[in-house]
Amino acid sequence: MALGLRNANKPKLVNCPICGAPVRQMPKHPEAELFRCSGCSHAFSRPGSIVEPETYGNSYYEEQHRRWFETPNVELFVRVAERIGKGASVIDVGCGRGDFLRFIQKIRPDLQLTGIDLSGTAHGDGIRFIRGDILSTEINERFDAVVSLAVIEHIPDVKGFIRRLRALTKPGGVVVAMTLNDSSLLYALARAGRHLDVPLAFDRLYSKHHLHHFTRKSLRTIFLHAGFAVISDFDHDAPIQAMDLPVKSRAADAVLRVGLRIVWKAAKVIRRGYLQTIICTAPG
Ligand SMILES: [Zn+2]
Numbered sequence: 181m182a183l184g185l186r187n188a189n190k191p192k193l194v195n196c197p198i199c200g201a202p203v204r205q206m207p208k209h210p211e212a213e214l215f216r217c218s219g220c221s222h223a224f225s226r227p228g229s230i231v232e233p234e235t236y237g238n239s240y241y242e243e244q245h246r247r248w249f250e251t252p253n254v255e256l257f258v259r260v261a262e263r264i265g266k267g268a269s270v271i272d273v274g275c276g277r278g279d280f281l282r283f284i285q286k287i288r289p290d291l292q293l294t295g296i297d298l299s300g301t302a303h304g305d306g307i308r309f310i311r312g313d314i315l316s317t318e319i320n321e322r323f324d325a326v327v328s329l330a331v332i333e334h335i336p337d338v339k340g341f342i343r344r345l346r347a348l349t350k351p352g353g354v355v356v357a358m359t360l361n362d363s364s365l366l367y368a369l370a371r372a373g374r375h376l377d378v379p380l381a382f383d384r385l386y387s388k389h390h391l392h393h394f395t396r397k398s399l400r401t402i403f404l405h406a407g408f409a410v411i412s413d414f415d416h417d418a419p420i421q422a423m424d425l426p427v428k429s430r431a432a433d434a435v436l437r438v439g440l441r442i443v444w445k446a447a448k449v450i451r452r453g454y455l456q457t458i459i460c461t462a463p464g
Pocket residue numbers: 196197198199200201217218219220221222398
């Protein structure tokens with residue numbers, strides 16, 4: 181499938197979707213025009229520069245990102261569960277196949293669980309699943325805890341998404357959001373590789389698949405601007421076996437996974453893991 185850029189030679193002026201500050205263009209990418217904010221350091225694809233945006237049908241889960249969805253991040257799920265009060269109502273916004281909800285149901289049977297996702301691939305007894313657009317589907321209730329894992333980076337209207345999270349949260353309730361970490365060692369190595377004309381990792385990480393690349397600073401900024409109080413934010417890994425790598429041969433896959441293992445170890449030491457999670461409370 182051919183991918184190209186609309187008006188590739190004439191980048192349009194844009195401002196940061198998080199803080200409104202001026203942005204500068206990042207190195208060229210084959211699928212999107214990338215920018216970085218001079219204020220909050222957020223990186224993002226210019227809306228409209230992607231000719232064939234990602235679609236989220238069943239093949240998204242079952243083929244393109246099979247490994248990711250076959251390898252739930254159990255360590256993170258446990259950490260999130262610890263932040264949710266007894267008997268709480270919980271909604272997972274962008275629940276995918278419902279992996280988080282099914283896991284938390286086992287270790288926290290006291291919780292009332294709801295999930296919403298566009299794909300309709302979720303399943304699980306005793307969990308309410310809503311199929312619909314996470315930004316616009318009518319949900320006439322508020323929850324004690326709103327969880328959203330690896331979703332915000334896919335949403336074009338990122339501020340609208342944060343408003344939606346707030347609208348779904350009871351006053352004083354908890355919001356947990358996990359996303360990629362543009363401040364991570366892996367991202368830094370990918371950018372360095374791009375400068376050295378080895379763009380494999382850069383092209384993969386900044387592909388059209390992810391529209392927003394939050395730094396630690398820009399993730400805090402968007403929640404603070406929306407009136408949330410940040411309780412904690414931390415970086416962490418994804419399981420190595422969950423990584424969908426851009427190579428076909430088994431040998432190349434094995435070599436890259438060894439490389440990732442080394443990067444993960446170094447990232448742990450300098451606290452620059454590939455993923456980040458922020459935990460906030462909604463205004464009372
Ligand atoms: Zn900004």
